[in-house]
Amino acid sequence: MNIQNLYYENGYTSNRFATDINKDAESKVISYTIRIQENPRSHIENILIKGNEKTKDFVIRREIPIEEGDIFSNAKISNGMRNLYNLQYFSAVSPEVLQGSEENLVDIVFTVEEQSTTSLDFGFTFSGVSDPGEIPIALTARIQDSNIFGEGKLASVGTTLSTNEQSVSVSYGQNWLFNKPISTNVSLSYSHSNNYALRDKMLPSGDIDNDYYYMQYEQNQFSLGLSLGHRWTPNFAILTLSGGVTSSLINNLYDDSLWIPYDTSISQYSDNWEPRNSIWTSFSMDGRNISWDPSSGWFASQRLSWYGLMHEGFLPF
Structure with a gap:
């Protein structure tokens, strides 16, 4: 009734x-x-x-x-x-x-x-390669626990291995801080890759080379990410406001006496560790009955990212 x-x-x-x-x-x-x-x-x-x-x-x-x-x-x-x-x-x-x-x-x-909160993932992918001597297989592995020691904290470790790319990442986070629904997350990663890019026909010596269009360079990158969010739970939906910053140190290695890349961002990080930073914010409204397996409801989200917030020379981008 x-x-x-x-x-x-x-x-x-x-x-x-x-x-x-x-x-x-x-x-x-x-x-x-x-x-x-x-x-x-x-x-x-x-x-x-x-x-x-x-x-x-x-x-x-x-x-x-x-x-x-x-x-x-x-x-x-x-x-x-x-x-x-x-x-x-x-x-x-x-x-x-x-x-x-x-x-x-x-x-x-x-x-x-x-139910289990620990996941262990393994996988491999096939992809095309530019160098015939490379093996076209990438191996991935990742372990994550979203409820460490039963205290609702999350940690994960992942890696990718291939002949032209290697990376490792770790992250740690929690959904509550100071007994408030404030989420925090810290992530750290390192990657190394061998890449190809279009190059300028004019060599640093002033000569013109029309025989080759691509140059090879090696990239190393360290990244640190920090995020903070707050969650509200009214009857009609879950409201989440989040924001964070990501800072990276990048070093591109190639012989600058032989090659000039078309992409200036490659030469900007040439033979020197230089930072690249960004800031982002997001807002979401989740009216689903269960977020990961919904049978009813709705969801809306918007995210904005901003790069190059500081003057070049203080923290170059």
Whole structure:
């Protein structure tokens, strides 16, 4: 009955409802009289967590937007289920409302079923190569745990290996900071690659060379990324505002006495470690019931990135 649901949604879990059916045989009309006995709103006496073996209780409790002593709210319980599913720590989340020690007190029991939060990925790809002596295979490996020690923190390590490219990356992050839904992430990576680029026909010596169009150069790059975000969880969607900076040190190696690249960004980082920096911000609205496997809802996101924020010479780009 919608009336019961409306009361229940607003914390009236102990109301009593009775329906009287009135039949008028002469006019062939049936009417209903609903009698409602209103009791005080119910409050949360206890919030209990069951089924978690790895995940700490505080990791689960902080995702539930209702506390002991609050007025009962079915919408907040539903939001808590959504938040817990979006963590991807649990394959099942089942809330149950039980009678508390008094008539207008209730206990909420969240029973969870944990799933693996550690992933180990291996792969390889075939691709075309410019040098016949290179092997056209790239191997990739990555290990990630999104719930380290059951404390809701994430760490990952990945690498790519091939004859013309090698890279390694590590990252660490968390979704809560200072007991607030503030996400932080730090990433560090290094890559080395052998590349080809179009070159100028005029050599540094002043001679003209029409026989070759490409030059080869070697690139080394270190990158550090920092990001910060805040999450809000109203009933209609999850709102997330994030921002971050990425700073890289790049060094391109080639014989500048023989080649002049067309792309000035290659020569800019020639034979010297030079920085390249960027800043970005993003905002998203997620109305899906489960972000990673939705059956209903909607999603919208916008991201802006800005390069070259400082004058060249202070931090070149």
